[in-house]
Amino acid sequence: MKCQQCDNPAVFHITELEAGSVREVHLCEEHARTYLNQAEDEAGESAKAAGKGGALSTPLGVGEIADDLAALDKRCCDMCGITFFEFRNQGRLGCPHDYVQFERELEPLIANIHGATEHTGRRPTRPGVGGEAPGGTDALSAVIGMRRDMREAISREDYEAAKEARDAIRGLEEAWMPGGRGGASSPSTEGQP
């Protein structure tokens, strides 16, 4: 991931909690220093204001922020299993469903990158399948979770469950991608009694 201010790699990943919402800032060392100095100056100003009786500017306890962050970082995607912490570290999401699962957390980050939170460009022409809004494909991304279930079933030698997962995957894929199997992995039957 690149610094939001220049082309250097972002090495500081700062999460700002503002009025209950989360904002992510990704910066190189130089811009992080400028940014943090600014924040410190602002904090100094608000502390002065508080001294004049501004009760609202009481800072959150450090422990409280850390707890919120830890809880957020542990949240994981139901389909691919990536945690928000892993995403923050790598700068890459795990699967298309992350945009649904982490919608609230991603919104401020995306707004910061693009200055917008709504796609206005081209849309797929294919109709929605399985109750999905036109163009939306989240229902199909359920296959990612099913494939994980299938692999787990195979590893614990529960071939019945694996077969059920495989059939469900094939059903969904056939509905979305008619005319041939589109990626359902067959459970291996090696070692099956």
Add this chain to the structure above:
Amino acid sequence: MRIDTLTDTIGEWLRGTGPESDIVMSSRVRLARNLAQFPFVSRATDQDRAEIERVLRERISGVPVGRGLDYIDVGRLEEVDRRFLVERQLISREHADAQGARGVAIDGAEQVSLMINEEDHLRIQCLHSGLDLRGAWEQIKIVDDQVERVVPYAFHPRWGYLTACPTNVGTGIRVSVMLHLPALVITRQIDKVFRSLHKISLAVRGLYGEGSQAMGDFYQISNQTTLGRTEEELVQQVADVVPVLIDYERRAREFLVRETQQNVHDQVSRAYGILRTAQTITNEETMQLLSRVRMGVLLGLIGDVKIADINSLLMRTQPAHLRKLCGSDGAGADDIERARYLRQHFEGGDASTRAAAN
């Protein structure tokens, strides 16, 4: 496709034709797309990657593009062949260096390439020589529609096309032009120009995209945001700034000729002299000197060299091209081979280079 057959041509980005091709080397549009039913590449298992590659390869093979698509299994290529495709701008450096199942489908004219399992499952690219962003966009739109008919792209009604990195989400489009700006470099105006581009949310990169050095005064200008504006608006954003940059570069070239002709003539002639006589020369120095000679030819300071020849040399003296052309193994002798190749060319000894460049 046999990669060796590509050495007979010089590729689209250095073909050196099309509008404004004295400054605009090429125009490129790329789209990032993913299949809805798989994890993104960085989280995919080896088995997932193999399945993604199989599904896309099979389905793309039926898509009618230009004179037809050839598929290259990048995972099985030798390192020199992967580099070769990077030098021709047909795959990215990231794609060349990645691991696991991956490939690229290329059309015969080397204008369209579809990379499978790059950062996203599919990266479609259209590359046109000279200034032709509109043409590249119109072409990629058709390819994208055709692929969309046969695979379900991950799409969200609010976020648009879903990508592994949120910096590409929405349209997934990157619109870029490759510019040759030697006069702005010599007159030290280039940093000022880049700062103003940055202010209007345009990115400046080197020859091979993200994180690469600007070699031989070649710079890529591209859009930075992908969400909240239509593809046409984003194409227009880059298209609007190109005439301004062309104007700056032309004025800087005129200034050089008017105010410092003797000096610039000397620089260009020395560059030409080194290229014709050096016994060992690095890729970086070659690019830099060819860049200066290219400008010298365009300014009428060197008479007996064609721009097409310079473009051809810019491609063929890059490491992987040189290794394939000269059959060297790259074990330290590259710089000597490169110097020999350049001398032969300028002495008129290498007919194949001239023929292919014409």
